[in-house]
Amino acid sequence: xxxxxxxxxxxxxxxxxxxxxxxxxxxxxxxxxxxxxxxxxxxxxxxxxxxxxxxxxxxxxxxxxxxxxxxxxxxxxxxxxxxxxxxxxxxxxxxxxxxxxxxxxxxxxxxxxxxxxxxxxxxxxxxxxxxxxxxxxxxxxxxxxxxxxxxxxxxxxxxxxxxxxxxxxxxxxxxxxxxxxxxxxxxxxxxxxxxxxxxxxxxxxxxxxxxxxxxxxxxxxxxxxxxxxxxxxxxxxxxxxxxxxxxxxxxxxxxxxxxxxxxxxxxxxxxxxxxxxxxxxxxxxxxxxxxxxxxxxxxxxxxxxxxxxxxxxxxxxxxxxxxxxxxxxxxxxxxxxxxxxxxxxxxxxxxxxxxxxxxxxxxxxxxxxxxxxxxxxxxxxxxxxxxxxxxxxxxxxxxxxxxxxxxxxxxxxxxxxxxxxxxxxxxxxxxxxxxxxxxxxxxxxxxxxxxxxxxxxxxxxxxxxxxxxxxxxxxxxxxxxxxxxxxxxxxxxxxxxxxxxxxxxxxxxxxxxxxxx
Numbered sequence: 001x002x003x004x005x006x007x008x009x010x011x012x013x014x015x016x017x018x019x020x021x022x023x024x025x026x027x028x029x030x031x032x033x034x035x036x037x038x039x040x041x042x043x044x045x046x047x048x049x050x051x052x053x054x055x056x057x058x059x060x061x062x063x064x065x066x067x068x069x070x071x072x073x074x075x076x077x078x079x080x081x082x083x084x085x086x087x088x089x090x091x092x093x094x095x096x097x098x099x100x101x102x103x104x105x106x107x108x109x110x111x112x113x114x115x116x117x118x119x120x121x122x123x124x125x126x127x128x129x130x131x132x133x134x135x136x137x138x139x140x141x142x143x144x145x146x147x148x149x150x151x152x153x154x155x156x157x158x159x160x161x162x163x164x165x166x167x168x169x170x171x172x173x174x175x176x177x178x179x180x181x182x183x184x185x186x187x188x189x190x191x192x193x194x195x196x197x198x199x200x201x202x203x204x205x206x207x208x209x210x211x212x213x214x215x216x217x218x219x220x221x222x223x224x225x226x227x228x229x230x231x232x233x234x235x236x237x238x239x240x241x242x243x244x245x246x247x248x249x250x251x252x253x254x255x256x257x258x259x260x261x262x263x264x265x266x267x268x269x270x271x272x273x274x275x276x277x278x279x280x281x282x283x284x285x286x287x288x289x290x291x292x293x294x295x296x297x298x299x300x301x302x303x304x305x306x307x308x309x310x311x312x313x314x315x316x317x318x319x320x321x322x323x324x325x326x327x328x329x330x331x332x333x334x335x336x337x338x339x340x341x342x343x344x345x346x347x348x349x350x351x352x353x354x355x356x357x358x359x360x361x362x363x364x365x366x367x368x369x370x371x372x373x374x375x376x377x378x379x380x381x382x383x384x385x386x387x388x389x390x391x392x393x394x395x396x397x398x399x400x401x402x403x404x405x406x407x408x409x410x411x412x413x414x415x416x417x418x419x420x421x422x423x424x425x426x427x428x429x430x431x432x433x434x435x436x437x438x439x440x441x442x443x444x445x446x447x448x449x450x451x452x453x454x455x456x457x458x459x460x461x462x463x464x465x466x467x468x469x470x471x472x473x474x475x476x477x478x479x480x481x482x483x484x485x486x487x488x489x490x491x492x493x494x495x496x497x498x499x500x501x502x503x504x505x506x507x508x509x510x511x512x513x514x515x516x517x
Contacts, residue, residue, distance in 0.1 A: 021193060025190055043119060056085065070122070095114055201215055201244060213231070220304070269295065272292065291304060291305050
């Protein structure tokens with residue numbers, strides 16, 4: 001049993017997890033047989049007693065978007081003796097005054113000023129509102145009603161305000177309404193239903209890095225579970241993992257269906273929710289939810305999951321996968337108390353920081369980034385960037401088969417070419433220039449080549465992507481599993497990933513690797 005927090009104090013709930021749905025249930029007293037005669041609107045007239053007043057207490061009010069209802073009825077007082085008023089009756093009118101939109105204190109004042117006789121228009125709420133289960137005033141954490149000030153709390157029983165005598169026994173309450181053929185039982189009833197497809201989990205306080213033994217589940221249509229608290233961190237983690245597993249399974253199944261409508265080079269590899277750290281956060285909100293999707297050659301960032309084909313054209317941002325760099329943050333790289341984080345450096349050098357809920361989600365994002373990059377490098381085979389060499393416009397081609405080729409942009413004449421294995425080192429100035437150190441195959445001497453680019457980070461990331469893909473192809477296990485890897489991509493699963501891709505780390509610097517081509 002877990003605690004649920006919304007506008008009111010926490011109360012116990014029960015969770016039921018199905019493949020595609022989380023159901024929140026609360027205990028309530030409901031009519032399980034028969035049809036009460038008071039289920040429709042009723043008009044009841046009662047007189048005020050010198051001792052005991054009207055003999056009822058109320059809770060609720062418009063300020064909390066809940067109706068004003070009768071929460072207690074004193075025994076042997078006018079309200080009970082009428083036989084027409086019951087706990088759970090919503091007060092609609094008082095002496096002809098419509099109080100549906102009244103605040104709690106306003107309803108109290110109308111009742112106090114109603115005179116010796118009051119006519120109430122009421123309607124019984126079959127499903128008892130959750131706030132009727134809150135503690136009565138003497139046990140409540142809110143400030144008790146004050147006779148002298150005339151103030152009251154909408155979530156505590158306002159009974160003394162409605163009676164002349166402060167010593168009236170307002171806590172001696174009548175039972176739930178009874179009549180022939182009626183049967184009342186305490187049962188678990190559905191409180192909220194949260195569909196799991198594309199729903200978002202968060203165990204952190206909204207927008208912060210503060211984590212407690214609790215989480216919220218937000219459906220794609222915005223329906224929120226509220227804060228669900230657990231007695232221990234282990235219980236919370238168990239539920240987080242179970243929910244994340246179901247959400248992931250639904251996402252994979254949905255991706256498989258969507259991919260039937262996309263060509264091979266535009267297949268969705270993976271997508272899901274993350275929290276992005278605000279770059280210029282001047283408020284308490286340090287993180288905001290984003291939906292990332294790896295599809296074809298691009299990483300898309302959305303504020304909500306794409307549902308239609310048109311939605312894919314309206315992403316907040318999109319990036320070419322081989323021109324960005326993913327890095328899993330180690331403990332000493334973390335920016336705050338959030339544990340499972342990764343960064344993405346864009347082609348412009350901007351760093352974006354993302355957080356996920358579980359370690360296994362972090363590992364999946366690392367693998368799918370590597371897989372998406374490899375598949376795109378394998379597809380395009382080469383990429384050319386404009387550059388400057390000694391004030392002349394040149395072109396540098398990074399070719400999966402041949403390595404590096406530098407040529408004159410006007411005449412297309414090749415100036416130099418080197419294999420990947422000949423690159424022994426490199427450095428950059430962080431702005432525009434890259435210095436390559438190649439080894440001459442004949443003399444074994446090191447030859448330095450300096451080129452200037454307008455898009456330095458895109459070039460650096462592209463070179464790293466080609467190196468990573470080249471290393472993956474040299475893994476014999478990967479060579480045998482290429483078909484399986486392609487199948488895994490089309491079904492959006494992580495099974496069948498080549499071991500070389502899974503084990504490679506994301507390094508934001510230019511790689512310095514040795515192998516034969």
